[in-house]
Amino acid sequence: MAVYTEVSDEELEEFIAGYDIGELVSFKGIAEGVENSNYLLQTDRGTFILTLYERRVDPADLPFFLGLMEHLAARGLACPTPLHGRDGAALRQLCGRPAAIVTFLTGLSPRRILPEHCGALGAAMAEMHVDGADFPMARANSLSVAGWRPLFEAARSRADTVAPGLAALIEGELAFLESNWPSGLPSGLIHADLFPDNVFFLPDRVTRAERVSGLIDFYFACTDQLAYDIAVCLNAWCFEPDASFNATKARLMLSAYRRVRPLSAAELEALPLLARGAAMRFLLTRLYDWLHTPAGAFVKRKDPLEYLRKLRFHQGIAGPGAYGIE
C-alpha cells in the first residue's frame, strides 16, 4: 500500500504535457507496491500507471529497470512498457522525484494460490528468462549471498527479541550458505521478487484456465543465476497458509518452466541450496524491516518468521525430489 507523494495540479498538468497521450480524465492513487507512489492515470486514449520513485529505489538503477521492461515488452512478454516523452526520455522528474509512465496491464493478483497459478507462473518465468537473455545491461544482485551479512549485522543484536535463538540460527545458516553458495549456473536477467502481488492472471475465455496476463514491479530485477528466481518462487508460491509445503504446486511450476527452458542437472541439484538462500534473503529483509519500522507506522510489517519456517523446510529435505522433480 503506497501513495506517498501528493502531486499538485500544475505539476501533473506539466508532466502529462511532456507525453503524447491525450487529455487527462482521471487520476487516482492506488494501493500497489510498498516502495513507490503509484497512480492510475486515464486519458481519452487509454489507461496508464504513473510511478514516482521514492527513497528505496536508487535513481542510478532506473535506466536498467526501465530499459529492461522495454526490452521484455518488445519481445512480447506481458509486462509494463515505459512511455517515452515528447523529448524521447522515458525517465523524467515529478515533484522532485524520478518518475515514469508505463502501460497499464489488466489482470488480478491471486490472493489464494491455486496449483494452476503455479504452472502458469513457471512458464511465464521461463519465458522471461529466455526473453531477457540478450538484454545488454547488467545489474548486480545486491540482495544475494554477499548482501545478507550486512543485513544480519544491522539486526543481530535484537534478533532474539523476535524469536529466541534466532541470531544463532541465522549465524549458522549464513556461514553455511557463504561457504556453499553455487556459482557457474546459467545466469542472466532475473526478476528476483516474483511474489503473487507481482503477477496478474486472467482466466482463458474458452478453457477458463488461469493464464498469466502480466508480470510487474521489476524494481529488484538484476543479473544472477536464473535458478535463483525459481528458488524465490518456490518460497513465495508453494507453501500453504499453514506453512506446509505443497509439492504439487512446485511440481507444476517446475515442469511448466522446464518445457520452456530446460534446467541442467547442476541447476536441479542446486535448487535446495538456492531455496535456502532465497528463504534467508526474505527472512533477513523482513527481520530488518520488523526491527526498524515503528509498530504504528504506515506500512504493514511482514512476519519474518514465516521465512524461518520455510528455511527450515528446505534445510530438512533430502534433495530436489522434494520439489516434485521426477
Add this chain to the structure above:
Amino acid sequence: MAVYTEVSDEELEEFIAGYDIGELVSFKGIAEGVENSNYLLQTDRGTFILTLYERRVDPADLPFFLGLMEHLAARGLACPTPLHGRDGAALRQLCGRPAAIVTFLTGLSPRRILPEHCGALGAAMAEMHVDGADFPMARANSLSVAGWRPLFEAARSRADTVAPGLAALIEGELAFLESNWPSGLPSGLIHADLFPDNVFFLPDRVTRAERVSGLIDFYFACTDQLAYDIAVCLNAWCFEPDASFNATKARLMLSAYRRVRPLSAAELEALPLLARGAAMRFLLTRLYDWLHTPAGAFVKRKDPLEYLRKLRFHQGIAGPGAYGIE
C-alpha cells in the same frame, strides 16, 4: 486514503457473479475517501467502484445514501449510480460488510482551487439542491447544531492542549450558535461534505473552462436547510492556503448558485451565521479526531486550527456582503 478490508478471490468472484457486469479484468484498491474501503473494478464492459462500508457508516443509513445517488443520477446529475444485482438489490454484503458497486466517474479533484472551480461548483450544488427536492426519503443532519455539544464534551478536557484557550472559545461560540441558529429557511437534500476531494472537474473540450464532471461521496448527505451546504462550501473552497478569505471565489460560487436556484433574503442574511456553524462543525470533528487518533496511526489527521481561523473570519465580518454578494 483507505482500503481497510482485503477481499479474497472467492469472495470477490461470488460477489461479482451477483451482477450482470461482465468478466472481471482488474481490481485495485484506491486511495479515495477516509471512511470506507474503495476498489476500482474493471470488467470487459466498463469501470466501476466497489465500496465496502466500514465502521463509521451506520448500515441503517445506506438505503438513504444509495437511494439518493440513484435519484440524483436519474435526474441527470453527474454522481455515482448504484448498480442493482441480479436479484434487484443495490446494497449487498461482502467480507461481512455492507457493500455496493457504483458507476465510475471521470474527472479530477482540484488540489489548487481556482476561481472558475468555485463558479462551476456553485452551479452544480444548486442543481443538486433542485434535483434533490423531490427525493422522498429523509435523514436528520446528526452533525448540525444539536450534534456539536456532545462532540465538544468528548474533546473539552484536552482541547487546550491543541491551542491555549480553545475550550473557552468553543464554549462561547457554541452557546451563541445554539441560541441563534436559524430555522425555517428552505430545506431539502444537502450533501453536507462538498469538499474539493468530493468534486471532479474536467476542462471543456472547446472553451477549456473547468466544468464539474462529478459529485461523489454522499455519505454525509441529509435533510437540512439548503443554505447550510453553501456555508460548508464557503469554508471548504474560498480560503487560501495562507488562511485569507478569497471574496472573488465566494462571489463566483454564490452568483453561479443563484442563477440556478435563487436565494431568499432570509437565506442571504443567514449566511454568516451558517458559515460560523459550518466552521464549528469541522473544527469539532477535526478536534475530536485529533485527540482520539494516535499520532502514528494509519489515517492522516487534519488540522483543527485551520477551522478555528475560518470561524474567526466569519465572526468578524459585518454581513453577507463580505462574501461578495451585491
